[in-house]
Amino acid sequence: MNDELLTTRATSQLLGVSPSTVKRWSEQGLLACEHTAGGHRRFRRSAIRALLAAADRGATSRESPAPAVVELNDSEIDAWINRLLATMDVAPTVAALRAWYDALGSWWRVADRLGVVLAAIGHAWASGAITVLEEHLVSERLRRAILRCAEDFPAQPGAPCALLATANGEDHDLGLVLCELVLREGGWTVLWSGRRSPLRSLEDYVRHGGVGLMALSASSYATDTIGLTQEAETLASACRQVGATLVLGGAGLWPEPPPLGAFRIHGFGELATWLHAGR
Template sequence: MPRLLFGPSRTPFAADASHRSGCSSRIFSPSLHSPMVEPAPQSPMQLSIGAVSRETGIAVETLRTWERRYGFPAPQRTPGGHRVYGEATVEKLRLVSRALAAGHRAAQVVPASVEQLRVWVGSSAPPAARPDADFSLDEPMASWVRATAALDGEALDAGFRSEWNRVGALHFLQDRATPFLEAIGAYWADGRIGVLHEHFASERLRDFLAQNWRPLSDRQSGPRVICACLPEERHHLTLHMLAVVLSMAGCRVVFLGADTPLADIEAGARQADPIAVFVSISRAADPRRVRSQLVELRGRIDPTIHLVAGGPSAPTGIDGVTNLRRLDDLAEWSKRLVTSHRSN
């Protein structure tokens, strides 16, 4: 089975606290008033998916994932096909968010009743990892999971560093980091560790990768490349994996990070004069939105700049957009890119 260019994203329940600020977009149908006619009752207040995300702190991609996986939140649709949600749904989502913060699993809380959620929110504390948990996994990933369960950042970082030095960056990403993240997701799903442990592991790995690729990128003399996530894409651990591979190939990485407006990517492409723009796309991303954004971005940036999409949900068949899903393919493609640039 081919290795994906980007490993598994953070589990889709994780809400990102870095939402951009803004006023809620409320969609409603005002009644017409006449002195001769009894006013029609107001329609219940409806919120767009973006407004719900801002109201609850739950990422748009997460709301869509829960809808597909659990059947909640179930939206109504406007005549134009857009999702809208009532206030009762928003109130339940606030309870779900609090239950997740208390350490409960998404598979448990999203389908639960409001009454049960109130019980959990009122009485639960974040759970520790189960003391009898069996982490059956090859070394060194098993020791990394144990360090995660113990919230031992020093041991986890030491384990990352040892394997990075022993097997090299590319094998570390393919054969160590990806299985580790998959195991963390599986152990969270069956209750052997909690939400806080998944967050802890993801953040430590992200920091470790950034500490390695940033100084390497700064020392390079090759072409500049931009790394960014499309708007509403907040899973950016995998973008750091991409930056590792590009830095190793000799590129200087301009890292724009998660949830980057297309106008900002366009402005970065004008200012940095990159040879390529790379975007990562997680499983939680909406396929139609991603395809539309890539088409628009391709039209916004100079046609001589490569536009590369990678990740489990990266669409294919878009004119002018290169799709790379395997890390080793990305490494080879990047090396050819740098060699071609230097020969010109």
């Protein structure tokens, strides 16, 4: 079997993550690599297959998380949307989420799969398959179900604190709700700033509020690259001053590479890896 050596970029494309994530996984020992005479990383296909196999085995949340390639077929996605449209009662959705958790072993894996469902809901609205009102109802029911699952992890005294907010002008925050679930499973206390918090207020709170992490989310609708860069640089600077970390999530056009003191995530497995490493 061909076991060719691949570049960092080619490896990232196979895994569905950014090149910087591939480098970080290599440094953390999650993905074996070799180096050329010039010091460049090269990854064997066998190492990539081993990483994907580890994800498929569904390691428990106590183990170092492995990134997963998330695939849901159309019937699974349709079943989720129909469930959310069918009733105002969130109990069936909570039960479905917990069934996924029982099968997958960690909430970050559930969150990555829900990310696919969220994207499908957006496409259904954009194509006219569901109305704006239905999109709002589906999103709100899903939000309530996720938050009910998060209640399984009450705040503990002395736990590290994370501040969650959306980028300026961003109204889509379901990804941030999933982030809260993953953080709470990881033992963090979560402070919810949510939508449209002034940048200066967030900056001041980071400097004086005792947070160890700030998560900032922007959806694909956030295309103001200058504004996103300014927010990221301002909050990364505030985080550096207090030894905190800024996490940039969502499909928004965040700066690449991210500012010093920040890191970009493209999936919740990357966040879980960071939490497991104790950074």
